[in-house]
Amino acid sequence: MTAYCRFCGVSNFRTSRFRLGSDLSRLLILRLPVRCRVCDERTSLFLPQFLKMRNEHRTRQAENRGTT
Numbered sequence: 001m002t003a004y005c006r007f008c009g010v011s012n013f014r015t016s017r018f019r020l021g022s023d024l025s026r027l028l029i030l031r032l033p034v035r036c037r038v039c040d041e042r043t044s045l046f047l048p049q050f051l052k053m054r055n056e057h058r059t060r061q062a063e064n065r066g067t068t
Helices: 020-028 047-067
Strands: 013-015 031-036 042-046
Touching: 013 047, 020 031, 031 047, 042 047
Parallel strands: none
Antiparallel strands: 013 031, 031 042
16 A cells, blocks of 8 residues: 655655644545655645554664664
8 A cells, every 4th residue: 555646656755744724624534744755745645654654764764773
């Protein structure tokens, strides 16, 4: 269940700030804001995809800290 950017087709995202006005309705259906790391376009991911992305990022960070 990999998510891809609808603008450039890459699956490399980062978290985006929560905007109270435009993100509230998405939050009610469990979609959280993210930005593509390549094209910097903003989109949203379903909660399971978002949590998987965060977990993978934290794992990479821990690996990088261990190798330096």
